[in-house]
Amino acid sequence: MKILRPSNLSRSVGGDLLNLFFLVLCGFLMALPLLYTIFQALKPLDEIFIFPPRFYVRNPTLDNFVQLLVMMGESWVPFSRYFFNTIFVTVAGTFGHVIIASMAAFVLSKHKFPGRNLFFSVVILALMFSYHVTQIPNYLIMARINWVDTYLALIVPYFSYPLGLFLMKQFMEQIPDSLLESARIDGAGEFRIFWQIVMPSVKPAWLTLIIFIFQQLWTMQGGVYIYSEQLKTLSYAFSQILIGGAITIARAGVSGAVGLLMMIPPIVLFIITQSNIMETMATSGIKE
Amino acid sequence: MPSQPMQTSLSMPYKRKLAERGRLGRLLAEIKKNKVSYLFLAPYAIIFLFFTVLPVLISIGFSFTYYNILEPPQWIGWRNYINLFLADEVFLISIKNTFLLAAITGSLGYFASFFFAWLINELPRRIRPLFVLVFYAPALAGYAVAQIWGILFSGDAYGWMNGFLMKIGFIREPIYWLTDPNYMLPVLLVVVLWMSLSHGFLAFVAGLQTVDRSLYEAGYTDGIRNRWQELWYITLPSMRPQLMFGAVMSITSSFAIHDALVPLVGFPSTDYAAHTVVSHLVDYGTFRFEMGYASAIATVLFLVMVGTNKIVQRLLRKVGQ
Numbered sequence: 001m002k003i004l005r006p007s008n009l010s011r012s013v014g015g016d017l018l019n020l021f022f023l024v025l026c027g028f029l030m031a032l033p034l035l036y037t038i039f040q041a042l043k044p045l046d047e048i049f050i051f052p053p054r055f056y057v058r059n060p061t062l063d064n065f066v067q068l069l070v071m072m073g074e075s076w077v078p079f080s081r082y083f084f085n086t087i088f089v090t091v092a093g094t095f096g097h098v099i100i101a102s103m104a105a106f107v108l109s110k111h112k113f114p115g116r117n118l119f120f121s122v123v124i125l126a127l128m129f130s131y132h133v134t135q136i137p138n139y140l141i142m143a144r145i146n147w148v149d150t151y152l153a154l155i156v157p158y159f160s161y162p163l164g165l166f167l168m169k170q171f172m173e174q175i176p177d178s179l180l181e182s183a184r185i186d187g188a189g190e191f192r193i194f195w196q197i198v199m200p201s202v203k204p205a206w207l208t209l210i211i212f213i214f215q216q217l218w219t220m221q222g223g224v225y226i227y228s229e230q231l232k233t234l235s236y237a238f239s240q241i242l243i244g245g246a247i248t249i250a251r252a253g254v255s256g257a258v259g260l261l262m263m264i265p266p267i268v269l270f271i272i273t274q275s276n277i278m279e280t281m282a283t284s285g286i287k288e
Numbered sequence: 289m290p291s292q293p294m295q296t297s298l299s300m301p302y303k304r305k306l307a308e309r310g311r312l313g314r315l316l317a318e319i320k321k322n323k324v325s326y327l328f329l330a331p332y333a334i335i336f337l338f339f340t341v342l343p344v345l346i347s348i349g350f351s352f353t354y355y356n357i358l359e360p361p362q363w364i365g366w367r368n369y370i371n372l373f374l375a376d377e378v379f380l381i382s383i384k385n386t387f388l389l390a391a392i393t394g395s396l397g398y399f400a401s402f403f404f405a406w407l408i409n410e411l412p413r414r415i416r417p418l419f420v421l422v423f424y425a426p427a428l429a430g431y432a433v434a435q436i437w438g439i440l441f442s443g444d445a446y447g448w449m450n451g452f453l454m455k456i457g458f459i460r461e462p463i464y465w466l467t468d469p470n471y472m473l474p475v476l477l478v479v480v481l482w483m484s485l486s487h488g489f490l491a492f493v494a495g496l497q498t499v500d501r502s503l504y505e506a507g508y509t510d511g512i513r514n515r516w517q518e519l520w521y522i523t524l525p526s527m528r529p530q531l532m533f534g535a536v537m538s539i540t541s542s543f544a545i546h547d548a549l550v551p552l553v554g555f556p557s558t559d560y561a562a563h564t565v566v567s568h569l570v571d572y573g574t575f576r577f578e579m580g581y582a583s584a585i586a587t588v589l590f591l592v593m594v595g596t597n598k599i600v601q602r603l604l605r606k607v608g609q
Contacts, residue, residue, distance in 0.1 A: 023411070126344065128594060134347050137346035
């Protein structure tokens with residue numbers, strides 16, 4: 001039997017080259033904000049305020065980062081504390097969300113039980129209600145159960161973020177029922193089926209979900225829920241350094257450095273997860 | 289024998305009771321049988337009902353009140369809704385802007401998300417992650433996005449767009465791209481469109497990896513000639529779940545455009561020319577302390593999105609047929 005790689009099927013070299021050319025062209029336009037963030041972090045103060053504004057940097061310097069380090073050293077709560085807080089909130093929130101939303105998505109897509117369609121419709125509807133007006137009721141609820149000024153108020157609502165359940169359910173629907181049925185005949189319990197068959201089959205989905213949730217939690221400031229200085233997040237601490245009247249101008253360079261530093265972890269995670277998505281599914285796809 | 293008529297007179301309500309108990313009993317039995325399913329769902333369901341559904345219900349309740357956040361809400365019935373449609377001109381402007389932005393950026397952004405995900409998927413595997421990163425960059429970069437567009441469309445002669453147009457002699461004086469109501473919306477359309485490769489895009493990238501490869505080989509023997517036929521007859525139908533996801537995310541984000549506009553055109557924009565429904569909602573909820581009115585706006589927007597979603601889902605069922 002002749003084995004054909006999918007990329008060899010019905011493809012012309014000319015079409016492939018045209019595609020690459022087109023994507024590189026558009027790519028430059030899309031990459032602008034990344035490049036700008038890097039340039040902005042490396043600009044000396046006189047280049048930041050040059051008029052007319054210049055996109056690239058002529059004399060790159062690390063001064064902004066040095067200045068940022070000095071400021072971080074002067075902070076009242078040690079900066080490592082903010083860093084730890086953000087890591088904790090991000091990791092706990094992401095991990096909890098992926099597990100809890102995936103478990104729910106599994107039964108919603110693969111089990112038949114009363115109320116399943118209704119529940120799923122409510123999750124989709126919840127995506128469409130503006131969060132601007134639910135903030136007040138949310139705060140009232142948190143205050144009632146004494147979760148204000150704890151991480152529970154930041155993390156737990158994220159466990160039920162509707163987007164994650166929706167994404168996982170859509171991918172799990174594609175898994176053939178026969179695959180799960182044969183595992184059941186072999187005597188596998190539902191949790192084992194979920195953990196050892198369903199989750200590996202939808203690896204691209206939860207790797208993507210990790211990016212979405214990480215990105216949100218990483219930049220979360222804690223807003224109205226956290227007021228103890230020791231519990232504040234990195235993003236909040238940075239905003240405290242940067243915001244405030246004349247300081248905004250004096251610290252424009254530092255602000256560029258912060259912008260770049262805060263973007264590095266999501267980008268690193270993005271590259272790792274995307275490479276994994278491409279690797280694991282290179283040969284198979286979901287099939288029986 | 290004499291008991292017989294009594295039995296028949298009793299039997300009707302008794303039967304109904306039995307039937308009711310039967311229905312309830314059957315449901316209980318059904319729930320018991322699916323105990324495992326409910327256990328899997330429970331952690332999500334409890335948190336979801338408590339921290340998402342409950343706040344939404346409370347908000348909808350607020351929409352029938354006058355609530356200034358400082359004093360307890362007062363019940364005023366439908367008055368917020370009546371004022372919204374009969375006495376609020378700015379709301380009508382915001383509805384018009386929102387529909388325009390949503391119709392154009394929502395649909396084009398949706399197609400672009402799939403199109404680019406698909407084109408990137410055609411590339412050699414090694415370089416794909418880099419391209420995905422670059423195309424997702426506007427969604428990752430946050431504040432830098434607004435600054436770049438601010439420089440590009442700056443209202444003075446030093447803005448890149450003005451500089452370019454004046455250099456080639458197309459215009460003689462700089463255009464106030466972000467403050468002139470005539471130009472604001474077109475510029476914003478471009479910016480929002482440029483930022484629309486987000487959740488849907490990544491879901492498509494991941495979804496393209498899960499398409500069963502043997503389908504392509506089967507399609508090849510069935511006479512699929514080029515990549516376009518392959519796309520329409522194999523790839524798109526196998527990706528229906530992801531297409532549904534992308535559509536819902538496009539609707540929710542394109543009807544809720546606001547945050548991206550503020551750093552560019554200010555808040556509120558000149559003559560409310562770029563005022564969206566969410567801008568209106570934020571205006572009343574955060575600045576005017578009229579939470580009841582803001583909640584009514586949110587409820588109307590919610591109903592609009594639900595209706596749009598119904599229509600789009602119906603259209604999506606036709607894909608690949």
